[in-house]
Amino acid sequence: MTRAAAQPLVRAAGLAVGYGAAVCPPLTFTVRAGQVLAVVGANGTGKSTLLRTVAGQLEPVKGRVEVLGRPVDERSAEFRAAVAADLGDDVFFPALTAREHLLLTCLGHGVAEAPDVVEDLLEEFGLTARADALPQALSSGQRRRLLLAAAFSRPRSLLLLDEPEQRLDTRMRAHLAGRLVEERESGGAVLLATHDPGLVARVATAVLLITEEAVRLLAAADGADAVARL
Numbered sequence: 001m002t003r004a005a006a007q008p009l010v011r012a013a014g015l016a017v018g019y020g021a022a023v024c025p026p027l028t029f030t031v032r033a034g035q036v037l038a039v040v041g042a043n044g045t046g047k048s049t050l051l052r053t054v055a056g057q058l059e060p061v062k063g064r065v066e067v068l069g070r071p072v073d074e075r076s077a078e079f080r081a082a083v084a085a086d087l088g089d090d091v092f093f094p095a096l097t098a099r100e101h102l103l104l105t106c107l108g109h110g111v112a113e114a115p116d117v118v119e120d121l122l123e124e125f126g127l128t129a130r131a132d133a134l135p136q137a138l139s140s141g142q143r144r145r146l147l148l149a150a151a152f153s154r155p156r157s158l159l160l161l162d163e164p165e166q167r168l169d170t171r172m173r174a175h176l177a178g179r180l181v182e183e184r185e186s187g188g189a190v191l192l193a194t195h196d197p198g199l200v201a202r203v204a205t206a207v208l209l210i211t212e213e214a215v216r217l218l219a220a221a222d223g224a225d226a227v228a229r230l
């Protein structure tokens, strides 16, 4: 069996997400190795709520979501080893520099040759000159770059990204798109929410379009057109 045909990284069935009450219609989808599922929809349709549920930060209101064939449990070692997330929250240790944040992430996940990996990521994400800065002394876009670098610094089977394009300049957005294509082509799985039709067109293998009335699974090209019309 090919890797892509193996067990889905994410399987949601009749999944209602929300805060006590569901914020959108129930969702049914899978994400397998080598797939990038882009979740799109107008503001407030539930994209972040879905990502937080898959990340284990919120309980499903109804229905089921599994990661690696098990109900989501962000406390389990298996889940934490498999899932890297950047949900856009500026959560940092105030006394650790950019470089130290990446080192901590690498060491926590057993990355070999962590110092070299960290220097490469600082370079790749344009943070080398600010490597010794504390988070509060970084610009908003630089903090986003640091969150993304941290997500890419560690081993993972599934990447969860909430509007990763936000706060990035045009060049870094293009770089991120290339990085996500690499992720897909090397057998990684990605679930991302986005408002960027270009990102959808370049990286998505399928699109989940959420509206107040319904959830539709679209081919990537149709999904990119749908985002552009929102």
Ligand SMILES: Nc1ncnc2c1ncn2[C@@H]1O[C@H](COP(=O)(O)OP(=O)(O)OP(=O)(O)O)[C@@H](O)[C@H]1O
Binding pocket: 019, 023, 041, 042, 043, 044, 045, 046, 047, 048, 049, 050, 193
């Ligand atoms: N902590 C919360 N408690 C209650 N309701 C919330 C909470 N966070 C978000 N909501 C509501 O849930 C709905 C879905 O919000 P969500 O953030 O998931 O939307 P979104 O699709 O990610 O939007 P955007 O495109 O603006 O990022 C919205 O109506 C929002 O107001």
